[in-house]
Structures are given as C-alpha cells and as structure tokens.
Amino acid sequence: MSDVKDIQLLMGNEAMGRGLIEAGCQIAAAYPGTPSTEILQAVIDRRAEAVEPLHVEWSVNEKIAFEVALAASYTGKRAAAIMKQVGLNVAADPFMRTAYLGVKGGLLAIVADDPGPHSSQNEQDTRLFCLQARVPVLDPASPAEAKEMIPAAFALSEQYEVAVVLRPTTRICHARQNVELGEPVRLERRADFQKDPTRWAATPAFLPALHRKLNAKLAQIAREPAWQPRLAPGDGSRPRTALVASGIVHGHLVDLLGELGLDKAVDLFQVLMPYPLSPDFIATLHRDYDHILVLEETYPVIELQLAHPGAVGKQGGAVPREGELTPDILHQVLADFLALPRPPEVPAERRGRRPSLCPGCPHRVSFAVIKQTFPKGIFPSDIGCYTLGMNLGAVHTVHCMGACISQGAGFYQAYAQDGDFPTVVVTIGDSTFFHAGIPALINAVIQKARIIVMILDNATTAMTGGQPVPHLGRAADGGAAKAVAIEPLVRAGGVDFLEVCDPYDQPRLAELLRLADAHIRAPEGGVAVIISRHGCLMEPSVRRGQESFLVTINAACIACRKCVDQFECPALLMDAETGKALVDQDRCVGCGTCIPVCPVAAIVKEKRP
Amino acid sequence: MKQQIIVSGIGGQGVLFLTRVIAQAAVDRGIPVLTAETHGMAQRGGTVLSTIKVGDFHSPLIRSGQADVGLLLWEANLAVHQGLLKPEGHLLINADKPGPGMRVDAGGLARELGNAVLSNLVLLGLAVREGALFCTAADCEQAIRTLAPEKFLAQNLAALHRGMGM
Ligand code: SF4
Ligand code: SF4
Numbered sequence: 016m017s018d019v020k021d022i023q024l025l026m027g028n029e030a031m032g033r034g035l036i037e038a039g040c041q042i043a044a045a046y047p048g049t050p051s052t053e054i055l056q057a058v059i060d061r062r063a064e065a066v067e068p069l070h071v072e073w074s075v076n077e078k079i080a081f082e083v084a085l086a087a088s089y090t091g092k093r094a095a096a097i098m099k100q101v102g103l104n105v106a107a108d109p110f111m112r113t114a115y116l117g118v119k120g121g122l123l124a125i126v127a128d129d130p131g132p133h134s135s136q137n138e139q140d141t142r143l144f145c146l147q148a149r150v151p152v153l154d155p156a157s158p159a160e161a162k163e164m165i166p167a168a169f170a171l172s173e174q175y176e177v178a179v180v181l182r183p184t185t186r187i188c189h190a191r192q193n194v195e196l197g198e199p200v201r202l203e204r205r206a207d208f209q210k211d212p213t214r215w216a217a218t219p220a221f222l223p224a225l226h227r228k229l230n231a232k233l234a235q236i237a238r239e240p241a242w243q244p245r246l247a248p249g250d251g252s253r254p255r256t257a258l259v260a261s262g263i264v265h266g267h268l269v270d271l272l273g274e275l276g277l278d279k280a281v282d283l284f285q286v287l288m289p290y291p292l293s294p295d296f297i298a299t300l301h302r303d304y305d306h307i308l309v310l311e312e313t314y315p316v317i318e319l320q321l322a323h324p325g326a327v328g329k330q331g332g333a334v335p336r337e338g339e340l341t342p343d344i345l346h347q348v349l350a351d352f353l354a355l356p357r358p359p360e361v362p363a364e365r366r367g368r369r370p371s372l373c374p375g376c377p378h379r380v381s382f383a384v385i386k387q388t389f390p391k392g393i394f395p396s397d398i399g400c401y402t403l404g405m406n407l408g409a410v411h412t413v414h415c416m417g418a419c420i421s422q423g424a425g426f427y428q429a430y431a432q433d434g435d436f437p438t439v440v441v442t443i444g445d446s447t448f449f450h451a452g453i454p455a456l457i458n459a460v461i462q463k464a465r466i467i468v469m470i471l472d473n474a475t476t477a478m479t480g481g482q483p484v485p486h487l488g489r490a491a492d493g494g495a496a497k498a499v500a501i502e503p504l505v506r507a508g509g510v511d512f513l514e515v516c517d518p519y520d521q522p523r524l525a526e527l528l529r530l531a532d533a534h535i536r537a538p539e540g541g542v543a544v545i546i547s548r549h550g551c552l553m554e555p556s557v558r559r560g561q562e563s564f565l566v567t568i569n570a571a572c573i574a575c576r577k578c579v580d581q582f583e584c585p586a587l588l589m590d591a592e593t594g595k596a597l598v599d600q601d602r603c604v605g606c607g608t609c610i611p612v613c614p615v616a617a618i619v620k621e622k623r624p
Numbered sequence: 625m626k627q628q629i630i631v632s633g634i635g636g637q638g639v640l641f642l643t644r645v646i647a648q649a650a651v652d653r654g655i656p657v658l659t660a661e662t663h664g665m666a667q668r669g670g671t672v673l674s675t676i677k678v679g680d681f682h683s684p685l686i687r688s689g690q691a692d693v694g695l696l697l698w699e700a701n702l703a704v705h706q707g708l709l710k711p712e713g714h715l716l717i718n719a720d721k722p723g724p725g726m727r728v729d730a731g732g733l734a735r736e737l738g739n740a741v742l743s744n745l746v747l748l749g750l751a752v753r754e755g756a757l758f759c760t761a762a763d764c765e766q767a768i769r770t771l772a773p774e775k776f777l778a779q780n781l782a783a784l785h786r787g788m789g790m
Binding site (some may be wrong): 022023024026049050133134156157186189190191192193263265266267269270271274341342343346359361366367368369370371372373400403479585601602 | 634635636643644647648650651656657658659660661662663664667668669670671677681682683684685686687688690698700701704705731735740
C-alpha cells in the first residue's frame with residue numbers, strides 16, 4: 016500500500032457509492048429517483064473495485080429494494096437500500112416493522128431528501144419519518160462526511176442489530192468535492208441465516224417484548240460517543256447562546272460565520288444523528304444555554320426533541336418553515352438571532368426558463384395527439400419526464416408513482432354515477448407502470464372503470480438518466496436478464512383492448528385513440544390500453560436509428576405561434592427579426608413531428624444533403 | 625486561495641461538464657473544492673446553475689453578491705443569476721449581441737468547430753485568457769484530458785484554445 020492519498024473529485028452520490036464498496040456492502044438495491052439515483056449507479060460503475068462478491072439491482076420499486084436488502088442482512092452480510100424521500104413512503108411497510116425485528120448484518124437505508132423541492136412531489140423530512148419509525152438517522156454535512164459515515168453506520172447497525180438511515184439532501188447528493196478514497200474492507204462473511212421465527216416472523220405475542228428491546232437500544236444509541244453532537248466553542252463573547260445545525264445547513268453556517276468574521280463568536284453544535292437525539296446534549300443545552308437557534312432541513316426534528324424554552328427555529332417561525340434553507344435566507348435568520356445588521360432582502364428566486372420535453376421526444380407527440388383527439392378529456396398523468404406534458408395541456412393531475420391509473424378510475428366512477436362521463440386518458444411511463452401501475456390496472460379492470468390507459472414506453476427510466484426497465488432484459492450491471500414484456504402483463508390483467516403504436520405515426524395513434532374511446536363506451540367495454548412505443552431520444556442508439564430530416568419553416572408562416580406555444584419543442588422559436596417561427600438547427604433533431612401542427616403547412620422537411 | 629464561481633445555462637448546454645473541468649483543475653492543484661449542480665427535471669432544457677467554491681469552504685452554495693466569476697452560457701439567465709455576482713466580479717457571457725459583461729459568440733465559434741455544445745469550453749478559454757480564474761490554461765487542458773472521452777478530446781481542446789483566441 017502506498018502512502019500517497021487517493022483523492023478524487025466525486026459527486027456526493029458517487030462518494031456514497033464508493034463508501035458502500037469500501038464498507039463491504041454486498042447487496043445494494045435501489046429504485047432511481049432524483050436526487051438519489053447516482054448512488055447505486057456509482058456502485059454499479061465501480062463494482063470492479065469491490066473485493067468481495069457484490070450484487071447490485073435496480074429493483075422494480077423501493078419496497079422491493081428494501082426487502083431484498085433486509086433479507087440479505089438477515090444472513091449476516093452488509094446490505095443497502097437506496098431511494099429518494101418519497102420512495103421511503105413506498106417502502107414504509109417493511110421499514111416500520113424492521114425497527115422492531117431488527118437486522119443481523121449491517122443494514123443501511125440511504126434516503127435522499129429534497130428540500131426546496133427541486134425535483135420531487137413534496138419536501139418531506141426523512142428524519143421525521145425515522146422518529147416515527149424509531150430508526151436512527153444520520154445527517155451528513157458534506158459529500159466527504161456522507162462517505163465517512165457509511166462504515167460507521169454499518170458498525171452501529173451491527174452493534175445494535177438495528178437498521179440505520181443515512182439522510183443526505185440534494186445539496187450533498189449533487190455537490191462535488193475532493194474526497195479521499197480508502198481501501199475496501201474484506202469481511203469474509205458467508206450467508207448464514209439463523210432461523211428464529213419468534214423474531215423474523217414475530218406474531219403480536221412477541222411484539223411488545225421486541226418493542227421494549229428497541230426502546231432500550233435507542234436509549235443506548237442516543238448516548239453512543241461517536242454520534243454525539245460536536246461543539247465548536249465560541250470565544251465567550253455571547254454567553255449562554257448557541258447555534259445548533261445539522262446537515263448541509265451546518266456547512267452554509269460555517270461559511271457564513273467565516274465571511275461575517277464571526278467564526279468564533281458563538282458556540283456552535285453540529286448534530287450528526289438527529290434521531291435519537293442525545294439526552295446528554297439535550298440536558299446540556301437546558302442547563303448551560305438560554306438562547307438557541309436551531310437550523311435544520313426541512314422539518315423541526317431536532318427542535319421538537321430539544322423542547323427548550325429558549326430555542327427558536329421553525330416552530331416559532333424564526334426560520335422559514337418551508338423551502339430550502341439557502342445561505343441567503345440563513346444570513347437573514349442569523350442576523351435576526353444575533354442582532355446583526357440585516358442583509359438586503361433577497362429578491363424572490365426567479366426560476367428562469369422552464370424545462371420542457373426534449374426535441375423529438377415521443378411523449379410530446381403522444382400528448383399532442385391525445386389533446387387534439389379529446390379536447391374535453393380528463394388527463395391524469397404520473398411521475399417522470401412526461402410530467403412535462405403539463406406544458407402541452409395534456410396532463411391534469413400528477414400525484415405519486417402509479418397514481419394516474421387509479422385516479423383515472425376514480426374520475427370515471429365519480430362521473431359515471433351521474434350519467435355520461437368524459438374520456439379519461441391516463442398516461443404512465445413504462446418504468447412507473449412496473450413500479451406501481453400493475454395493481455392499479457387490475458383494480459381498474461375488475462371495477463369496470465371505462466378509461467384509456469396509455470403506457471408511454473420509451474424503454475428506459477428517462478427522467479433519472481436511463482436506468483434499465485424490466486422489459487429490456489438488461490440487469491443493473493449490464494448483463495442479460497429475463498425480459499418481462501408489458502403486453503402479456505396487460506392481457507393477463509384482463510384488458511380486452513390492447514394496441515401498440517409508434518407515436519411518430521400520428522394519424523395511426525389518433526385512430527387508435529378513437530377506437531379505444533369506442534371500446535370504453537361499448538356495452539361490454541372496459542379499460543382500453545394503448546402502448547405508445549418509441550425509444551427515448553436521450554439514448555444515442557435511438558437517435559442513430561431514426562431518420563433525421565432537414566426541417567425548416569418557410570415564408571408561408573403566419574406567426575400563429577401554435578408550434579412554439581402548443582407543441583413546445585425547444586428547437587422551435589419565434590424569430591425576433593422576421594416575427595415568424597424558426598427552427599433552431601443546433602437543437603433540432605430532424606424528427607419532423609412538428610409538421611402536422613402547423614395550420615398552413617409552413618413547416619417542411621427535406622432529406623439532409 | 626479562495627474563489628467563488630457560478631456557471632449558468634440551460635439543460636443540454638454542457639454546464640455540468642464545464643463545472644467538472646473547473647473543479648477538477650482545483651483538485652489537480654491540491655486545492656479543496658465544492659460544487660453544487662442542477663440535476664433532474666430542470667436538465668430538460670430548463671435554466672440550470674452550478675456553483676463552484678474553490679478553497680477552504682464548507683458549503684457548495686453561493687450567497688447573493690459573493691461570486692467572483694460568472695460564466696453564462698445562456699444570456700437570458702443574466703436576469704436570474706446576475707445577483708449572485710460581486711459588483712466587481714468577472715462576468716463572461718456567451719452572446720452574439722453587445723451588452724453587459726465580456727462577451728464572445730461562443731455558440732458561433734463552437735458551431736465552426738462542429739458542435740454548438742462546445743461553447744462551454746470556448747467560454748472557459750475566454751475566462752482563462754482574461755485571467756479571471758484561479759487556474760491556468762495548462763490546468764484546464766489537464767482537467768479536460770482527465771474528463772473528456774477519448775473521441776471528443778481533440779475537439780474539446782480545440783474549443784478551449786479557440787476561446788483563448790488561439
Ligand atoms: S423536427 Fe420539429 S419537433 Fe423535431 S426536433 Fe426539429 S423542431 Fe422539434
Ligand atoms: S404553427 Fe406554422 S404558422 Fe404557426 S407559427 Fe408555427 S410555423 Fe408559423
């Protein structure tokens with residue numbers, strides 16, 4: 016071994032991925048979701064760095080990922096389940112019971128929160144979830160610290176036989192930092208499941224005892240020396256005053272205090288383990304401090320446990336209760352708390368240009384055709400790139416993974432009991448369909464919901480960067496897997512109307528939608544499914560495999576803006592000089608799907624020279 | 625040595641790659657670095673922002689009025705991100721029309737090199753030539769060699785050099 020340190024520039028997620036390998040994790044399962052996705056991706060990319068056998072999988076959903084990792088831990092091996100914050104809702108069932116039953120080999124759930132939120136349907140706080148589940152949770156303040164915490168978290172998990180959660184936030188996951196690599200440990204464990212049905216299959220009779228044991232463990236974990244809050248003492252100029260921070264907010268605070276020349280002005284505690292919060296720490300704060308500012312994202316988890324009469328934070332409104340605690344907001348909060356000059360008001364964050372579906376995206380075409388065919392329809396949709404169909408007026412609801420099919424059924428039931436019903440077209444991506452759409456589809460069928468389900472099959476999990484989906488027959492490590500096709504699943508679900516179409520063939524898709532509408536309205540009708548199938552344009556092979564025309568807009572353009580506003584391809588814009596529409600040739604992929612949109616046929620294509 | 629840098633653009637313009645090149649240059653010089661990046665939905669053509677803090681920092685985010693350097697690949701983002709820059713900060717913009725900051729038609733130069741996405745490194749070249757950054761041209765070349773896929777390496781270096789006016 017050389018003494019030269021191996022320092023690499025790593026994204027927080029890559030640092031955690033490498034951390035799992037260094038800590039001897041042998042089973043890693045995840046479902047992709049921003050901001051957590053690149054963690055498992057890093058484990059996959061670096062699997063050759065593992066010194067012992069390593070199984071990686073993109074599970075079909077988070078509940079499954081958690082259960083796979085859980086059972087692996089029962090055999091004594093180290094295992095990890097990785098997801099975003101709302102993924103823990105999906106995995107909540109096994110997660111809650113795991114607290115009582117415990118684990119054997121270290122079990123680490125990495126659950127990434129998204130204060131803001133930047134890319135999520137809410138900004139729930141996993142630390143609060145852990146408080147309710149009674150599972151210890153760690154809150155790293157930098158990518159390097161997130162990586163450092165991983166071996167220690169496994170050790171804690173094994174010492175007490177409990178699952179442990181590592182809770183990074185977006186600003187940790189998607190930060191990059193110089194991170195020092197360590198040697199992967201060699202644990203040399205063989206799978207060895209010790210059968211104990213009173214524990215692993217605990218019936219209610221055994222649960223009070225397990226619950227008692229859990230509470231005793233938590234009391235001990237809260238006092239673990241390695242996980243006590245860290246104090247950076249001040250110079251005594253502000254007596255009986257303390258700042259308490261955890262996670263990335265601690266980083267913001269240290270930088271801010273430095274920039275204001277206040278780095279030694281006040282006692283500063285960094286909380287590493289927000290739950291269970293150390294009782295000694297709580298006692299110290301009650302005894303030695305009168306004024307405390309608690310800084311944490313996103314919910315007042317530390318503040319609640321502190322229950323200190325002189326503590327201010329989110330509960331009283333000293334700290335904003337919602338949104339990301341950015342350095343600018345922190346500056347205002349700190350200025351108020353320490354009676355410093357208040358910084359100028361930060362202008363409300365401007366979002367700039369809104370995102371839109373990519374040039375040539377097949378989803379755009381599906382949405383345009385749906386909208387055109389059923390101008391009065393109701394269009395529930397789901398989580399993924401295709402949420403952006405909102406910009407095209409073809410997405411009316413987005414809730415949580417897989418909800419669109421059941422929401423579509425609910426819309427139908429509510430309208431149908433009054434008599435006539437509007438055409439409900441739900442759109443769901445292929446990955447989302449596997450994740451949570453299948454039970455919903457079966458339910459819609461057996462409840463005789465007359466709805467059209469369009470599965471937007473682009474053969475990938477596009478939003479998160481193209482993870483493989485079950486019908487591709489490709490495993491996480493790139494090896495071959497059994498392909499599970501969508502069509503037989505749909506048929507087995509009792510669907511009588513099933514058609515497949517490439518949305519680039521717009522007339523055909525429109526015709527199928529009309530046939531589907533006839534089916535749902537027929538006496539014996541029920542759910543109709545259309546699979547709209549065209550590969551994701553982010554996938555280079557898809558681009559290479561389809562013809563690219565030279566698409567331009569000619570003088571016939573009447574500047575009606577339909578193509579720019581309603582079709583919203585990012586490669587179409589209005590030319591400020593001519594006042595007419597223009598194709599941005601840097602961004603146009605030459606798909607030609609915009610051509611039917613123009614009422615005066617001003618968009619034309621020709622073969623590229 | 626401390627420097628705070630913002631890189632602003634829209635999804636698909638290579639903001640992330642430019643961020644990584646600058647951060648890698650810091651790592652190669654043995655200077656600590658932290659970056660924050662936009663991932664997820666906004667990458668689909670929406671406004672994206674990276675912040676880079678070089679030196680002894682603990683947070684990757686930059687407060688209003690604290691950035692020393694602003695690299696803007698999308699001129700329209702000026703209204704959104706200019707407030708992050710110090711009044712005396714270096715502002716470098718990819719634009720083909722006159723306006724505030726130092727401007728270069730990085731998109732046009734990049735197209736001449738065969739790919740509009742190369743405007744990110746053209747703008748980096750300009751920043752290096754102007755001495756706006758903590759790192760040298762050689763540092764950037766080295767970082768590009770570390771990060772660029774083999775088949776794009778020559779093109780990427782050409783873009784850097786074009787921005788430097790070579
Ligand atoms: S052909 Fe039309 S729809 Fe396709 S990328 Fe170009 S402008 Fe967009
Ligand atoms: S839809 Fe046709 S006429 Fe209307 S702005 Fe676009 S190109 Fe011009």
